[in-house]
Amino acid sequence: MIAYILPFAAYIVITMIANLFPHGNLYGYPIKTLIVSCILIYFRNTYSELFTGISNRSITRSIILGSIVFIIWILPEGLYPYLGYSEFDPTEVS
Secondary structure, eight states, rough: HHHHHHHHHHHHHHHHHHHTSHHHHHHHHHHHHHHHHHHHHGGGGGGGGTTTTTOHHHHHHHHHHHHHHHIIIIIITTTTTOOOOOOOOGGGGO
């Protein structure tokens, strides 16, 4: 159970700590990635159920679907207008 909770908990805690510092997200993201990756690697044998039943067909299907999602969702980034711009600054409200 800890193998499933610890990576997410570490991600959340590091994010919260990084938000306390100026430019914390700049340095927190690589630290977060490294620590969560190390936790996942440490518990990799626990996640064996994720790898049962994997076939070449399912890998090919996953690559195709991932490519379709990339083309539809990620690739057009910047081609559509930016919506939701507001000059409201909540820090200036008294």
